[in-house]
Amino acid sequence: MGTSLTDLVANTYSRFPITLVRGQGAYVWDDRGNKYLDFVAGIAVCSLGHCHPEISKVLCEQANRLIHVSNLFWMEPQLKLAELLVKHSFADQVFFCNSGAESVEAAIKLARRYGHNKKGPECYEIICLKGSFHGRTLATVSATGQDIFKKGFEPLVPGFLHIPPNDIDSLRLAFSRRTAGILIEPIQGEGGVRLISDEFLQEARSLCDKFEALLMFDEVQVGMGRTGTLFAYEQTPVVPDVMCLAKALGNGVPIGAMLAKKDAMKYFSPGSHASTFGGNPLACSVAAKVIEIISQPVFLKAVKEKGEYLNKGLFCLKEKFPQKIKEVRGRGLIQAIEFYHDVPDITKMLMEQGVLVILSHGKIVRMVPPLIISKEEIDKLLKVLERTINSI
Ligand SMILES: Cc1ncc(COP(=O)(O)O)c(C=O)c1O
Incomplete structure (x- = not known):
């Protein structure tokens, strides 16, 4: 009652x-x-x-044409979206999923595959930053650098090291032959809008280059035009090997994407990773329109x-x-x-x-x-x- x-x-x-x-x-x-x-x-x-209006129009049109089949088949909107993402970024290939956590999860799995294949099964560690937020699945919670999200969910997924952001000495110390990748939000969003320094990013890039590890940017929150460039990495001195997107990619229609250079993505093969809904025509047709508008x-x-x-x-x-x-x-x-x-x-x-x-x-x-x-709306907020x- x-x-x-x-x-x-x-x-x-x-x-x-x-x-x-x-x-x-x-x-x-x-x-x-x-x-x-x-x-x-x-x-x-x-x-x-x-x-x-343009997003609602594409959504309705696609809903009347084809909403979902399966990744067992090719789909035009998925190919179009992949083409746009590759055209506008450093990446060569895209894995599609449905959320930010899933895109980071895919990046974590790719880094492990990459480490295993390049340097052996003991190369699985991922260096992450304190204060970071990467999602709520068990692996992404383990990657997240805030204890509050982990409490009561132990044991966590092993293999994540957490160092203070912008601390180059700690980064050098944490890096070893076990390091498969470094995972960074170029601006920590949930953590309180904290910017990562150019020097720190450059050191992360150079360690990854020198010892064959993946530099992975989680741009789930700050990608897709939020910072004034299509991707946040464009305003840093480095280019990552892997990038995670979600949130604004679909303007509210759930979609995630993990983008990578071919040298990394080639370690995913049929059966290594998958998602039933990932890259479905409905979400992809909307995301393609979102990129067309935001990238102008x-x-x-x-x-x-x-x-x-x-x-x-x-x-x-x-x-x-x-x-x-x-x-x-x-x-x-x-x-x-x-x-x-x-x-x-x-x-x-x-x-x-x-x-x-x-x-x-x-x-x-x-x-x-x-x-x-608009500026008038910003004025209203400020007032x-x-x-x-x-x-x-
Ligand atoms: C940087 C970052 N990564 C990952 C996620 C997780 O995304 P989702 O909630 O879509 O799983 C978020 C969500 O806030 C985020 O800000």
Whole structure:
């Protein structure tokens, strides 16, 4: 008696106390008709905004043509998407899956195969960074550099070493003949929008080159135009061997992809890895349209400009509230404010004023709006943030 429908869903999320029913551009509406400016965007997923007309059109057309067959057959949308991903990146080949965790899982398996084949079965270790987040499967939780996600799930998958980000000495110490790969988010998203230094990335690249290991970038959150280039690695001095994508690739239609150079991907052969839904025509036709739109130079230039505009606005807030705001950081349209103290009520306060943001680690407000956000909408966020920070 009296069971609420919300009790029927596993209690794995602390949710905002609202039910969203509709979205358009950078806005979503709840079931009471309240409108919210969405700086969450499905956690860096809906980069073209909600219900983008071209995306909805492709989705409907493909739904009326062919939704799913199987990777036992070739599918035109999958080939088209692979061609686009390869054309716009360093990669030669793509493995398709359905989520970020699956794309990282595929990268982990590829690195192990690569290590086994190149240097023998004792070469299976993957060096990861503290503070990182790579997903919720057992292997990706093991790769993740935050204990909070691992508690109670032990024993974890062995073979992951965790070193402090940007600590070159620790990287050199951790690297050995057992190292199959290094896994890095070029900007740690969930970890609080923390940038990895060029020097650290260069050292990782040179160790991987010298000792035949794979440099793997997890761009699940920061890829697909989020930082102002199609891929975040383009703004670093290095090019990885493997890259993981998901989130914004499908603008909300679930899809993941693990991209690699042929010298690595050749160690996957029929039967070594697979996914029933991975690369299905529905998701691939949408993702191909997403890339076509996001990869346009004018689109990416606008992301950079709007990112700088948002960053500048946040810095002004830091100057206004030096006792409260410790740091502002980000690149492109992934930005964060770190407070000195926990701000547990801030998301609720902002929500009540019609703005949605993400709170990480108690004191970091993360903003990952749709990339189509306008400067006027950024101004609106800044105004509400200022009023709210003033009152806390
Ligand atoms: C960098 C990174 N990798 C992997 C994942 C896992 O993606 P998914 O939730 O789609 O499995 C996330 C999710 O937030 C992420 O930010």
